[in-house]
Amino acid sequence: MERIDKIKSIIGQKGIDLAIIHNPLEIFYFTGNMVQGMLFIPLEEDPVLFIRRPKERPIKKTLTYQYIDRLGEILSYPLSWKNIKQIGVEKDIMTLSMLERIKKILPHGKFEDISLEIRSLRMIKDKEEINKIQKAGKIIDSLFAKAKDLINEGITERGLALELEYISKQMGNIGIYRMRNKDNETSFAHILSGANTLVSSYLDAPTGGMGISSAFPQGPSHRKFKKGEPIGIDIMINYDGYIADATRTFVIGEIPDKLKLLNQKLMEIFSSLKENLIPGNTAEEVALKALETAKKLGVDDIFMGIGRDRVKFIGHGVGLEVDEFPFIMKGFKIPLRENVVVAVEPKLMDPELGMVGIENTFLITEKGPESLIEFEEDLIRI
Amino acid sequence: MERIDKIKSIIGQKGIDLAIIHNPLEIFYFTGNMVQGMLFIPLEEDPVLFIRRPKERPIKKTLTYQYIDRLGEILSYPLSWKNIKQIGVEKDIMTLSMLERIKKILPHGKFEDISLEIRSLRMIKDKEEINKIQKAGKIIDSLFAKAKDLINEGITERGLALELEYISKQMGNIGIYRMRNKDNETSFAHILSGANTLVSSYLDAPTGGMGISSAFPQGPSHRKFKKGEPIGIDIMINYDGYIADATRTFVIGEIPDKLKLLNQKLMEIFSSLKENLIPGNTAEEVALKALETAKKLGVDDIFMGIGRDRVKFIGHGVGLEVDEFPFIMKGFKIPLRENVVVAVEPKLMDPELGMVGIENTFLITEKGPESLIEFEEDLIRI
Numbered sequence: 001m002e003r004i005d006k007i008k009s010i011i012g013q014k015g016i017d018l019a020i021i022h023n024p025l026e027i028f029y030f031t032g033n034m035v036q037g038m039l040f041i042p043l044e045e046d047p048v049l050f051i052r053r054p055k056e057r058p059i060k061k062t063l064t065y066q067y068i069d070r071l072g073e074i075l076s077y078p079l080s081w082k083n084i085k086q087i088g089v090e091k092d093i094m095t096l097s098m099l100e101r102i103k104k105i106l107p108h109g110k111f112e113d114i115s116l117e118i119r120s121l122r123m124i125k126d127k128e129e130i131n132k133i134q135k136a137g138k139i140i141d142s143l144f145a146k147a148k149d150l151i152n153e154g155i156t157e158r159g160l161a162l163e164l165e166y167i168s169k170q171m172g173n174i175g176i177y178r179m180r181n182k183d184n185e186t187s188f189a190h191i192l193s194g195a196n197t198l199v200s201s202y203l204d205a206p207t208g209g210m211g212i213s214s215a216f217p218q219g220p221s222h223r224k225f226k227k228g229e230p231i232g233i234d235i236m237i238n239y240d241g242y243i244a245d246a247t248r249t250f251v252i253g254e255i256p257d258k259l260k261l262l263n264q265k266l267m268e269i270f271s272s273l274k275e276n277l278i279p280g281n282t283a284e285e286v287a288l289k290a291l292e293t294a295k296k297l298g299v300d301d302i303f304m305g306i307g308r309d310r311v312k313f314i315g316h317g318v319g320l321e322v323d324e325f326p327f328i329m330k331g332f333k334i335p336l337r338e339n340v341v342v343a344v345e346p347k348l349m350d351p352e353l354g355m356v357g358i359e360n361t362f363l364i365t366e367k368g369p370e371s372l373i374e375f376e377e378d379l380i381r382i
Numbered sequence: 383m384e385r386i387d388k389i390k391s392i393i394g395q396k397g398i399d400l401a402i403i404h405n406p407l408e409i410f411y412f413t414g415n416m417v418q419g420m421l422f423i424p425l426e427e428d429p430v431l432f433i434r435r436p437k438e439r440p441i442k443k444t445l446t447y448q449y450i451d452r453l454g455e456i457l458s459y460p461l462s463w464k465n466i467k468q469i470g471v472e473k474d475i476m477t478l479s480m481l482e483r484i485k486k487i488l489p490h491g492k493f494e495d496i497s498l499e500i501r502s503l504r505m506i507k508d509k510e511e512i513n514k515i516q517k518a519g520k521i522i523d524s525l526f527a528k529a530k531d532l533i534n535e536g537i538t539e540r541g542l543a544l545e546l547e548y549i550s551k552q553m554g555n556i557g558i559y560r561m562r563n564k565d566n567e568t569s570f571a572h573i574l575s576g577a578n579t580l581v582s583s584y585l586d587a588p589t590g591g592m593g594i595s596s597a598f599p600q601g602p603s604h605r606k607f608k609k610g611e612p613i614g615i616d617i618m619i620n621y622d623g624y625i626a627d628a629t630r631t632f633v634i635g636e637i638p639d640k641l642k643l644l645n646q647k648l649m650e651i652f653s654s655l656k657e658n659l660i661p662g663n664t665a666e667e668v669a670l671k672a673l674e675t676a677k678k679l680g681v682d683d684i685f686m687g688i689g690r691d692r693v694k695f696i697g698h699g700v701g702l703e704v705d706e707f708p709f710i711m712k713g714f715k716i717p718l719r720e721n722v723v724v725a726v727e728p729k730l731m732d733p734e735l736g737m738v739g740i741e742n743t744f745l746i747t748e749k750g751p752e753s754l755i756e757f758e759e760d761l762i763r764i
Binding site (some may be wrong): 089095178 | 404405406407410414416417425435436437438439449471473474475476477478479481484495497528544547548552554556558560564565566567571581582583584586590593594595596597598599620622623624688689690691702719720
């Protein structure tokens with residue numbers, strides 16, 4: 001109930017009488033139960049979980065709950081309905097249809113957005129959450145080692161991805177890669193090589209990739225790896241609900257000097273990022289310093305994507321979803337704190353050489369960032 | 383442009399001046415381009431696709447397009463903005479935040495739901511779409527045959543699922559299982575055995591399954607297959623954007639007589655469904671006749687799920703998503719037509735024996751339903 005107490009305190013400050021959580025993943029976050037229904041968190045009373053489904057499967061009895069078939073049945077619950085005027089909902093994930101249904105039972109409600117507050121709360125991870133992200137990170141370490149064994153000139157981007165995903169699932173990857181923004185979607189890995197490392201897609205990410213279908217034009221393709229070109233491996237693992245995210249760049253055979261030089265610049269930017277991932281700094285400050293370093297090195301125009309498709313963030317929070325707070329970017333002024341977990345992913349896209357990229361998932365501690373990925377950070381020669 | 387012309391004709395009848403399509407998958411449906419942005423379909427002018435990303439990747443030039451960074455830039459496009467009053471949006475998938483952003487550029491708009499119209503349009507598949515679903519069906523046929531080889535007492539639900547998914551991806555399954563309802567989510571296969579065939583979940587489906595994580599409590603678990611109990615294999619395949627869906631029930635060793643008897647009843651219900659899947663019948667009529675048959679056979683209380691978690695539908699349209707129109711259920715009064723593709727999945731849940739289930743994806747033709755799955759329909763003895 002600690003998480004619910006925190007939300008109560010936040011909505012109290014905003015003058016909100018009732019928070020409504022409708023998304024199964026967030027109902028899970030607050031109650032431990034992945035269910036369809038609605039979690040009502042009234043400011044002045046105990047929270048109650050209205051469950052539409054499942055009804056025949058045991059639930060964790062962490063709070064009062066009631067089974068419903070229709071939303072209207074909520075009104076029969078003995079809440080002080082008359083006191084409810086200001087209602088907090090998450091406008092970035094609630095649909096217009098759902099609000100219309102809620103308005104039918106709460107016609108006098110005024111609806112305010114509490115998405116920022118809830119995302120900010122979820123940004124700070126507890127021990128159990130950190131433990132799961134650590135375990136996801138360990139799986140990624142094993143996969144990078146495995147990739148080092150498997151990469152050769154005969155294998156395709158997708159061939160490698162299928163092997164690694166299969167292995168990852170045997171190691172406990174539950175294989176769902178959730179995003180909060182439902183107009184975005186992603187998959188297990190962006191394994192991209194040569195020219196494909198420079199292909200952008202509809203996904204808000206520095207890399208895109210060709211994919212194998214115009215209906216899912218991102219991620220690995222049937223392109224075979226070739227000597228001397230960068231092979232970027234960007235992997236997500238979901239361990240028991242929690243995601244870790246990391247990237248390494250591999251090269252078959254001799255690493256071209258120009259690529260080494262580009263990678264040195266990347267590592268300098270990565271160092272700047274790591275130095276600044278400390279409690280108290282805002283996410284914006286971290287980004288601005290990295291952008292400054294990129295500019296000083298003369299690579300700001302090839303940083304974080306290709307041309308007009310460069311993304312504005314250099315890092316993103318991870319947890320139940322892969323697009324959590326904080327975003328390491330200009331304009332994101334929330335200060336970092338202990339137990340924030342963030343994936344930081346500087347990437348340089350040279351129009352001729354292709355991409356060099358690195359990404360670790362970091363736990364922010366009072367001593368600075370602790371990497372949850374231990375695999376070597378340099379360019380990896382096969 | 384045929385699809386866009388159809389939407390124009392529909393919104394014209396509803397008195398709508400402009401339809402806005404915001405979802406990348408539906409922008410893909412209408413334009414062939416999977417992009418972030420907005421597709422504007424004005425009644426009186428040519429459609430225009432505003433693309434936020436990607437900008438550096440070639441697009442299919444099926445219509446006029448303009449690159450934008452911010453939504454406000456749309457206003458600089460020479461449309462007859464003054465004539466736009468009634469605006470059609472899809473309320474079941476548009477978020478409150480997105481509507482607020484749109485209202486900033488179209489403050490005088492009145493917003494109406496056109497979700498039913500668009501879903502009804504998408505319900506009728508063209509040749510190319512049918513061809514892709516057929517190919518997805520062929521992959522499922524191979525997987526059932528493979529399952530027959532692989533099932534034994536030593537393997538777990540999840541072990542089999544990982545093998546089949548890996549094989550399916552080698553055969554072209556693009557591995558994304560999209561749902562329109564973003565508060566639902568699913569995965570490659572519900573491979574469930576014995577008592578697990580009776581476990582419901584938050585997903586609106588007759589089966590649920592334990593899964594391996596409370597953060598994704600559905601689908602296969604670490605349970606090993608045992609002799610004489612039902613093993614339900616419900617698989618989805620996405621071939622080039624299009625989904626086919628099918629279920630078969632397997633048994634290791636002697637099939638218990640009671641299970642055979644239950645399966646006979648299931649097959650009778652399945653026959654009723656197939657007989658009625660003809661153009662002109664409403665989806666509701668098909669459902670009611672199947673429910674009548676189930677009642678006559680004395681299995682209506684164990685039909686389509688367990689207890690209070692029985693689902694209301696017996697079938698669902700498939701295509702770009704797995705929860706498309708039509709739903710074969712009471713209340714869904716839209717008539718079936720030629721070139722509708724629907725997965726029909728009668729399932730009987732006996733509290734002691736477990737589930738027997740069957741599912742095929744059918745193309746509706748003037749001659750009746752054509753199954754896109756050819757694998758044997760009976761209980762399969764291993």
